[in-house]
Structures are given as C-alpha cells and as structure tokens.
Amino acid sequence: MSIKIDKEVLEKFTCYTPLKAPEGMKKEEQMKLFYRMKLIREFDTTVKDLWMENKIYGLAHSYVAAEAIAVGTCFALKPDDAITSTHRGHGHVIAKGGDVKKMMAELFGKYEGYNHGKGGSMHIADVPHGMLGATGIVGSGMPLAVGSALAADRLGTGNVTICFHGDGGTNQGVWHESINMAAAWNLPVIFVLENNQMAIGTELKSVSKEVELYKRAAGYGIPGVQVDGFNVFAVYKAVKKAVDRARNGEGPSLIEAKFLRLLGHFVADDQWYRDLKAVEPFWKLDPISRMKDYLLENKIAAAKEIERVEKDITKEILDAVNYAANECTEPSVETLYDNIYADGEIIK
Amino acid sequence: MRNITVRESLNEAMRQEMEIDETVIVMGCDVAIRGNPFGVTKGLLRQFGEKRVIDTPISEAAFTGMGVGAAAMGLKPIVEILYSDWITLASDQIVNMAAKMRYMFGGNIEMPLVVRAPFGAGGGNAAQHSQSFENWFNHIPGLKVVAPITPYDLKGMLITAIRDKNPVIFFEHKRAYQMKGEVPEELYTVPFGKAAIRREGKDVTIVSYSMMSIHAMEAAEELAEDGIDCEVIDLRSILPMDYETVMNSIEKTNRVVVTQEANLRGGFAADIVAEIIDRGFDLLDTAPVRVGGLNVPMPYNMGLENYVIPGKETIKKAIRKALKD
Numbered sequence: 001m002s003i004k005i006d007k008e009v010l011e012k013f014t015c016y017t018p019l020k021a022p023e024g025m026k027k028e029e030q031m032k033l034f035y036r037m038k039l040i041r042e043f044d045t046t047v048k049d050l051w052m053e054n055k056i057y058g059l060a061h062s063y064v065a066a067e068a069i070a071v072g073t074c075f076a077l078k079p080d081d082a083i084t085s086t087h088r089g090h091g092h093v094i095a096k097g098g099d100v101k102k103m104m105a106e107l108f109g110k111y112e113g114y115n116h117g118k119g120g121s122m123h124i125a126d127v128p129h130g131m132l133g134a135t136g137i138v139g140s141g142m143p144l145a146v147g148s149a150l151a152a153d154r155l156g157t158g159n160v161t162i163c164f165h166g167d168g169g170t171n172q173g174v175w176h177e178s179i180n181m182a183a184a185w186n187l188p189v190i191f192v193l194e195n196n197q198m199a200i201g202t203e204l205k206s207v208s209k210e211v212e213l214y215k216r217a218a219g220y221g222i223p224g225v226q227v228d229g230f231n232v233f234a235v236y237k238a239v240k241k242a243v244d245r246a247r248n249g250e251g252p253s254l255i256e257a258k259f260l261r262l263l264g265h266f267v268a269d270d271q272w273y274r275d276l277k278a279v280e281p282f283w284k285l286d287p288i289s290r291m292k293d294y295l296l297e298n299k300i301a302a303a304k305e306i307e308r309v310e311k312d313i314t315k316e317i318l319d320a321v322n323y324a325a326n327e328c329t330e331p332s333v334e335t336l337y338d339n340i341y342a343d344g345e346i347i348k
Numbered sequence: 349m350r351n352i353t354v355r356e357s358l359n360e361a362m363r364q365e366m367e368i369d370e371t372v373i374v375m376g377c378d379v380a381i382r383g384n385p386f387g388v389t390k391g392l393l394r395q396f397g398e399k400r401v402i403d404t405p406i407s408e409a410a411f412t413g414m415g416v417g418a419a420a421m422g423l424k425p426i427v428e429i430l431y432s433d434w435i436t437l438a439s440d441q442i443v444n445m446a447a448k449m450r451y452m453f454g455g456n457i458e459m460p461l462v463v464r465a466p467f468g469a470g471g472g473n474a475a476q477h478s479q480s481f482e483n484w485f486n487h488i489p490g491l492k493v494v495a496p497i498t499p500y501d502l503k504g505m506l507i508t509a510i511r512d513k514n515p516v517i518f519f520e521h522k523r524a525y526q527m528k529g530e531v532p533e534e535l536y537t538v539p540f541g542k543a544a545i546r547r548e549g550k551d552v553t554i555v556s557y558s559m560m561s562i563h564a565m566e567a568a569e570e571l572a573e574d575g576i577d578c579e580v581i582d583l584r585s586i587l588p589m590d591y592e593t594v595m596n597s598i599e600k601t602n603r604v605v606v607t608q609e610a611n612l613r614g615g616f617a618a619d620i621v622a623e624i625i626d627r628g629f630d631l632l633d634t635a636p637v638r639v640g641g642l643n644v645p646m647p648y649n650m651g652l653e654n655y656v657i658p659g660k661e662t663i664k665k666a667i668r669k670a671l672k673d
Binding site for chain 2: 056082115125146149150173177338343
C-alpha cells in the first residue's frame with residue numbers, strides 16, 4: 001500500500017523526507033492537516049474546471065502540489081498571527097482558516113465574495129483572519145510582511161507574520177531589502193519560500209547560479225533551512241521552530257520549502273514549454289496522497305474515516321460553487337467607488 | 349503670533365502629533381540621528397527614541413513597503429523619501445499596494461500612511477534631485493496628494509495627513525524650508541481639497557500650488573502697478589482638487605493661467621485646463637494659458653536651470669497673453 005518513490009525522483013529531490021508526525025501530535029490534529037490540504041486540492045481542482053467552463057475568469061493560479069506548505073505553516077500559528085501571500089493565494093486563505101464559500105463567491109466576481117467582486121483570485125484576502133491579501137506583483141508582499149512585523153513589535157501584540165513568497169520573488173530587489181531590514185531589527189517575521197523551481201516558463205536554475213536558496217540566509221545573519229515542501233509535518237516542524245524563535249524576540253528566519261510545480265503557471269497553462277514526462281514521476285511526492293498513505297499505514301485513521309472526510313470536502317466545495325453561482329449577486333455599479341478611500345469618502 | 353520657518357513648522361507637526369498618538373512613527377534614510385538633511389526631523393529621535401524614529405537602510409522600495417504593511421496593521425507611519433526623485437524606487441509599493449489594498453481587499457484595511465517627499469528645483473541639484481512628480485500620483489485613484497507652501501498650511505496639512513486613513517503623498521518644496529510665516533503653537537488641521545485665495549482680483553485667475561504660488565503672488569503684485577488685477581489661488585491640495593474655488597473665480601475673471609513647476613508635458617496644469625474647459629468653456633473670454641518647466645532633464649548649470657524653471661517673469665508673460673483680446 002505504501003507509496004514507492006522512484007529512485008530517479010529521490011536523486012533529483014534530495015530534500016525528500018518521509019512523513020513523521022511530531023511527537024505528541026494528536027490524531028485530530030493530523031486529520032485537520034489532511035482535511036485542509038485536501039480542501040485546497042478540491043477547491044483548486046474545481047476552480048480549474050470552472051475556469052475552463054468560463055464560469056470564472058481572469059487569472060487564477062492553482063495552489064495544487066503546494067498544499068503542505070501553507071497548511072503546515074499556518075498550523076504553527078495563532079489566530080492573530082498574520083500572513084502575506086503571493087499570486088497563488090487560495091491555499092493561504094484556506095490554511096489560515098478562511099471560508100471557501102466567500103472565496104468562491106469572489107472568484108465568481110460576486111458582491112458577497114471576500115473582496116465584493118473587486119479583487120478576484122489574484123487579490124484574494126481575508127484581512128480579519130490575518131490573511132493580508134494576495135498580490136499579483138511577484139515579491140511585493142515582502143516589505144508588507146516586514147511592516148506587519150514592525151507593527152506587531154511596536155504595538156507589543158506578540159504576533160508573528162509569515163511572508164509566503166516564491167522562488168521567482170527571490171530575485172526581486174525588495175526580497176533582499178526586506179530580509180535585510182527584518183534581520184537588522186530582529187523583527188518577528190518568518191520568510192517561507194515556496195520554491196516550486198519555476199517562474200512561469202523559466203526554470204530557477206537558468207536564472208540563478210545558486211539554487212539552494214536557503215543558503216542566502218547566511219548573508220543576512222539569520223537561520224536558513226531547507227525542508228521537503230511536499231511534507232506537511234516537515235514544514236510544520238521547521239516553521240514552529242522559527243515561530244517560537246521570532247516570538248521570543250530572536251528575529252526572522254528563512255525557510256525554503258522546496259517542491260516542484262506539478263501543474264501549469266495558471267489554470268489554463270498547458271505547459272507546452274516543459275518536458276511533462278520529467279514532471280510526471282514527481283506526482284509520487286504529492287503531499288496529499290502521501291499524507292493519506294501515512295494515516296492509513298500508521299493506523300491513525302481507517303479508510304472509511306478518510307473516505308468520509310473526502311466526501312465531506314467534495315460536498316463543501318459543491319456547496320460553495322452552488323452558493324457563488326446561484327445565491328450571490330453581481331456587484332452593482334453603485335458600489336464602483338466604494339472603498340477607494342476610507343469612511344465612504346468618494347473622490348471622482 | 350510667532351513667525352517660524354517651514355522646517356520648524358513641519359517638525360512641530362510631527363512632534364505634537366507623536367506626543368498625542370503613540371502609533372505615529374517616522375522612518376527613512378537619515379531621519380533619526382541626523383534629523384534628515386534639511387533638519388526637518390531634528391530632535392524627534394531624542395524625544396521619542398529609536399523605536400519610533402527609525403534610520404532605515406537605503407532601500408526605498410522596502411522601507412516604503414514596510415510603511416504600507418505597518419499602516420495596514422495599526423501604525424501611522426510617516427515615511428520620508430529623502431529627495432522625491434527617488435520615489436520612483438518606491439513607486440510599486442505606493443501605486444500597486446498602498447493605493448489599492450483597501451479597494452482590492454474588500455474595504456477591510458486602513459492605510460494611514462504618509463509619504464513625505466521633498467521636491468522641486470533650484471540650487472543646481474541637477475537631473476536626479478530636482479523633479480516634481482505630483483501629477484504621476486494625481487493619476488492614481490486611492491492616493492491623496494498635497495503640496496502646501498506656507499508654514500501655516502504645511503503644519504496643518506501634515507497633521508491632517510497623519511490622521512487621514514488613506515495614503516497621502518506630501519510634497520514639500522525644498523527651497524521653502526527657510527521661508528517663515530505665522531504658525532500657531534497649538535495643534536490644528538488644515539483640510540484637504542480646499543484651495544486658498546491668496547489675492548483677490550477681477551481680471552485674471554492664476555491657479556498655482558507650492559513654489560509657483562509664491563511666484564504667482566510676486567507676478568500679481570508687480571502687474572498691479574500696471575493696473576492688472578490678478579486673483580491668485582493656491583490649490584494646496586492636488587488630489588482631492590478644489591474645482592469649486594477655481595470655477596467661482598473664473599466666473600468672475602473669465603480668464604485663467606494655470607501654473608506648475610514640473611516640465612509642462614503631461615503635467616497637472618494640462619489636466620486642470622481640460623477640467624476647466626469641461627466645466628465652464630463658456631465662462632472663458634480667452635484661451636487658458638499654461639505655465640510650466642521646459643521639457644528637459646534639469647541641467648546642473650544654474651543659469652540653464654533658471655531658464656528651465658518658470659518664475660515670476662514667465663507667469664507675467666502668461667498673464668499678459670491671457671489678457672489679450
């Protein structure tokens with residue numbers, strides 16, 4: 001029953017680690033990790049179908065294959081901690097405890113959506129839950145996270161901020177500037193690098209000589225670690241350590257969660273530019289199949305129990321689609337100028 | 349009332365607001381120990397400490413973005429761009445983040461961010477330390493943009509800017525820091541979106557802001573000797589813009605000159621003239637006249653620089669043109 005990872009994959013993916021729950025992690029907690037990852041998978045699989053059917057539009061970037069990173073990371077947080085996101089924000093919203101109905105409504109462009117139909121997939125945000133918004137400009141969330149950490153420090157809230165970003169973002173100038181400042185002032189921020197090794201159609205190795213990106217941390221005098229980004233427990237453990245450190249006033253860390261983008265850059269990208277045969281074997285590393293396998297093999301959950309969770313998730317997403325498609329309303333033109341400025345002020 | 353300099357009035361605005369609001373912080377290159385190159389933030393570090401007055405690395409994009417994040421999470425940052433020319437480095441964070449986050453994110457975020465930007469030419473600072481970019485930011489919904497010039501307005505409007513829940517780009521003219529004027533000691537605010545009529549007149553309306561309103565006043569006083577009666581409007585606030593005051597004035601004078609220091613092409617004056625025509629073409633007896641800098645990078649040589657920047661004489665010439673026919 002256990003998933004066998006091909007030798008060729010292990011040779012290429014040297015940061016592979018077998019799943020192993022942290023000591024003392026309860027069954028319910030492990031099931032919650034599985035649930036959240038699977039919910040992201042179901043959400044984004046459905047989004048792709050909806051996009052192909054022209055039910056949703058614009059640019060939607062899938063979080064498929066990265067689920068372990070958002071879920072493992074956010075599991076190490078308190079509700080008041082903040083996260084900044086990337087253009088691939090659906091997984092971050094769900095991992096932070098967001099509402100799939102409101103998110104689906106937003107992707108449908110409906111008024112009842114998180115952003116009242118003005119943000120869509122690329123700007124999905126759940127600010128009240130500390131998800132400070134997806135951004136379509138690669139790397140632009142970096143200083144935002146440092147500012148959030150600065151506010152937490154100055155206001156004495158004790159909260160930490162997670163800065164999700166990708167390998168593409170690591171070659172923006174603000175990546176360097178932001179980590180440098182956070183390190184200089186020991187701010188409570190953790191830079192979680194989702195290294196999927198691809199920037200749209202450009203491979204990391206073709207634009208960076210040193211592809212072990214965690215090593216860059218040394219240049220800023222902060223800890224840098226690399227973890228198996230397909231392994232939810234490995235991500236959780238690394239982030240937990242960094243969060244404890246940050247809460248203790250010991251400053252930022254860089255965590256490189258290495259994985260591989262298994263799907264296209266955005267939902268309709270057919271990846272003609274990529275050798276998909278070489279990608280195929282990496283599906284064996286799929287974080288959700290591995291987690292399911294782990295739960296069964298270690299008799300943490302019975303097959304029936306997992307099936308029930310999966311069934312519930314299917315229904316939850318179907319309900320969200322039904323809500324967004326049939327129960328929500330189009331935003332009226334009267335709302336066009338709302339929220340450009342605070343407190344109802346309108347400047348035309 | 350006491351007379352103090354622009355530098356002192358700005359310093360006092362920040363100091364007094366920081367005294368009553370602990371969430372106000374100041375950051376930028378050299379703002380703490382040195383008190384910025386112009387002395388505007390002098391003494392703030394000593395009074396409020398390094399947690400609230402922060403010398404940043406030379407990382408305009410990231411420290412402006414840090415201000416954006418801090419504003420979103422409960423602080424009121426005043427970010428200084430040492431010379432406004434370098435706001436280009438921070439523009440992504442201002443234009444794509446600060447200005448849009450509330451709108452994109454469903455109204456669930458506040459953005460009480462002030463970006464102080466010393467701007468303007470004069471003194472031979474050449475092409476990278478002399479520019480006026482106000483119209484770039486005027487173009488961006490979600491921002492507020494102001495450029496007051498009197499010590500009174502600078503203090504009152506900086507306090508308004510700090511208290512505003514929206515991102516404000518606060519343009520201070522570098523050549524004005526030594527100028528003096530009456531400034532009350534207490535805290536007060538001057539609202540955005542309300543122009544000031546600096547001189548009443550019946551023959552021609554001169555629309556101006558920042559240093560151009562000083563030159564417009566000089567021009568108006570000299571032309572008064574020739575019997576030309578100019579009305580001088582100091583806009584103070586660019587976005588929001590007080591068209592009501594401008595149109596009321598044109599209704600009276602039927603002639604208008606619009607001035608800016610920035611080079612003329614694609615400038616704010618063009619936008620103002622277009623709006624005046626939309627709102628009241630029939631009020632005009634003659635074509636509106638624009639005054640602005642020449643379309644060149646600012647030359648170092650001060651003779652050339654003076655030739656490029658509009659001043660009293662340029663404005664006088666424009667007024668005479670508007671009065672023809």
